[in-house]
Amino acid sequence: MDHRQSREELTSMVSRAVMGGAATFAVRNATKIDARGVEGHFWLISVDGGIVATGTRDDDFESAWNVARTSQSGPVGARIFDAEGAVLTPGYIDIHSHGAWERSFDDGAEGIATARTGHAIHGTTRQVLSLITNPLDVMSENLRAVAAACSRRPDCLGAHLEGPFLAISRKGAHDPACLRDPEPQCVDELLEAGDGWIRQITIAPELPHGIDAIRRFSRAGVIPAIGHCDADYRTTRRGIDAGARILTHIFNAMNGIHHRKPGPIPAVLEDGRVQVELINDGFHVDDPVVKLAFGLFRGRIALITDSMAATGCPDGSYSLGKLAVKVEDGHARLASNGAIAGSTLTLEESVRRGVEELGLSAVDVVAAATQGPAHALGIDVPNKVTDHPLGVLAPGYAADCIIHEKGTWKAESVWCEGRKLL
Structure with missing residues (x-):
């Protein structure tokens, strides 16, 4: 596969993902960095493109995840991503x-x-x-x-x-x-x-x-x-x-x-x-x-x-x-x-x-x-442009987030409104 074919495949993949449906997913065991500060052992849960719960306690995660994956809007195949301590930021x-x-x-x-x-x-x-x-x-x-x-x-x-x-x-x-x-x-x-x-x-x-x-x-x-x-x-x-x-x-x-x-x-x-x-x-x-x-x-x-x-x-x-x-x-x-x-x-x-x-x-x-x-x-608050406000990793905000490669600032996994792009 040459370089251009690789770009074409990536473009097709990202375009399909971004215009597809949002999945229910969770990220756990992350080092969260956003405008509100740094938190270790952080987790978040996304349903229908929005963040519905966040925290740092494992017990809280288990109960929130059970609710999310069995909810009416949560599709079959809900998935957990373990960040293994890597940095998690908003998109x-x-x-x-x-x-x-x-x-x-x-x-x-x-x-x-x-x-x-x-x-x-x-x-x-x-x-x-x-x-x-x-x-x-x-x-x-x-x-x-x-x-x-x-x-x-x-x-x-x-x-x-x-x-x-x-x-x-x-x-x-x-x-x-x-x-x-x-x-x-x-x-x-x-x-x-x-x-x-x-x-x-x-x-x-x-x-x-x-x-x-x-x-x-x-x-x-x-x-x-x-x-x-x-x-x-x-x-x-x-x-x-x-x-x-x-x-x-x-x-x-x-x-x-x-x-x-x-x-x-x-x-x-x-x-x-x-x-x-x-x-x-x-x-x-x-x-x-x-x-x-x-x-x-x-x-x-x-x-x-x-x-x-x-x-x-x-x-x-x-x-x-x-x-x-x-x-x-x-x-x-x-x-x-x-x-x-x-x-x-x-x-x-x-x-x-x-x-x-x-x-x-x-x-x-x-x-x-x-x-x-x-x-x-003006999209850091509820607005007419986006389905959810953007900018931080908190309940009510869009599930736009990046898991970075461990020890670097290179994007490893990327979501836009609950849609996994990478």
Whole structure:
């Protein structure tokens, strides 16, 4: 079997699992790490995609398991998985990713399935599908494809539009010919194409219609994010007051902190309503600044990948939209001008390097890959997007979880809403 056949088989397996039924299962004898802390000898039980019981006592497990496996909703074949002391975390949630395995989320149903698998096998159980800047009609067409996929796949949470309403001066790897002001008719066109599946949109608030667009998207149930902008402190404040609740990949494609021109970062630091995206690959943000961000924005970080089609692939030539990308040493840059063009990161690697290389608290890092992004989307509580809230391993929450290989941060077994993906 060659490498491509292996990918095809994995994609088929993950797609069938994620669109199938949830099983009743239990995990026991785990070292649980989530935003609520660390617990040894931990167990959980899942029925119908949700966690129904957790604990650390064996007697409590036996009684709860007997109830679960004999319940009306518990199917025949309920199974217990012994973690043998390995780390158990919630499934990772990536709210900003463009693709993997040579495919982008702009590539329709097949591309979505392939790219999702490239992340799912590394523990990302839920993903917002980020679409790159394109002509408005192309973005609308891609949005409709994402909406169709999300209506079938619980692992796909919706779309993130990174463009076209970005500042040309901070365009990064976005095609400047497609950037535009978010005039009302453009907003309406995208909202109609998204059919309720646009989860977030990055907007430069200083654009002529920027603040109004933030307000309009927010009222429509979309979470506006400030980014790829030249916004100053006051304009950022206006954007937050208009409804912006995410800062797109902090430190990248925005003004830095200056003692007389504070820019967007201090404005966001002051306002606890805003979650902060952070790319922890050692390239987009240097390690000392990653550690600084964890200190400043404790509990408000959403680790993201901003990954593109080269994720999980060797160095070489790729594309981001219509733009040529060269990947060297795992770092993606535009072939034309050397601008950073996303990453080849997985959240599995982001968590590993945060704990092992930077020495950050495992609880804080896992929280930033689980509860932080869930909170950014408002799905850490009962909501209309997911069947169960996400982000921690507790009764009432989704059975999204990862058993890691013993002594590592590598995903060994992965469940999404009670469906075993790996």
